[in-house]
Amino acid sequence: MIHQHRFIANGRLKFLVSGIGPSLSGSSFSYIGLLPEMRKDEYEVREMPTLNTWMQGGLDHIMLQFLNIDGICTIGSVLGQSFALEYYVCQVDGMVAEFTDINHGLEKRGTFTMDSKKLFQMVGKANSNLAGVILKPGLFERSDIAWKDAKYAQIWEYLRDEFELTQRFACKS
Numbered sequence: 001m002i003h004q005h006r007f008i009a010n011g012r013l014k015f016l017v018s019g020i021g022p023s024l025s026g027s028s029f030s031y032i033g034l035l036p037e038m039r040k041d042e043y044e045v046r047e048m049p050t051l052n053t054w055m056q057g058g059l060d061h062i063m064l065q066f067l068n069i070d071g072i073c074t075i076g077s078v079l080g081q082s083f084a085l086e087y088y089v090c091q092v093d094g095m096v097a098e099f100t101d102i103n104h105g106l107e108k109r110g111t112f113t114m115d116s117k118k119l120f121q122m123v124g125k126a127n128s129n130l131a132g133v134i135l136k137p138g139l140f141e142r143s144d145i146a147w148k149d150a151k152y153a154q155i156w157e158y159l160r161d162e163f164e165l166t167q168r169f170a171c172k173s
Contacts, residue, residue, distance in 0.1 A: 054151050057158050070145045074152045077143040078159040085168055091129050
């Protein structure tokens with residue numbers, strides 16, 4: 001028996017479980033409300049007790065011998081980090097657009113007409129976002145479970161690689 005687990009985020013992370021037979025239908029998670037546009041990605045967590053190894057990754061899925069609360073917490077931790085990073089990427093993109101406009105004005109006129117209060121607010125927002133992306137989602141922090149048990153560390157590392165967390169952060173920092 002293979003069980004399919006669906007992760008859906010709609011402003012917050014929800015976890016749904018359903019037992020199904022050998023054919024797996026698509027599952028998805030989406031994040032709405034925090035980002036300028038709704039995005040939807042599909043990712044499956046499959047539980048297969050007959051799996052020869054503890055875990056096995058595949059295209060848009062991960063298979064585990066069994067899924068318990070530690071596995072759910074580990075997977076949820078990485079998905080939460082991915083959602084948080086996407087939010088901050090959108091924030092950074094908006095700020096880059098604003099600073100680009102300022103730079104174009106500087107190139108053309110040699111000055112800019114922005115109110116100093118607005119400029120300081122933009123710098124503050126940039127600093128807050130940088131601090132937030134590192135501190136709030138714990139982007140570089142391994143979950144406690146992954147520190148204590150190598151099996152969950154393997155899941156954590158695999159999913160961070162699958163969702164390209166390190167690469168996505170490096171591109172925006």
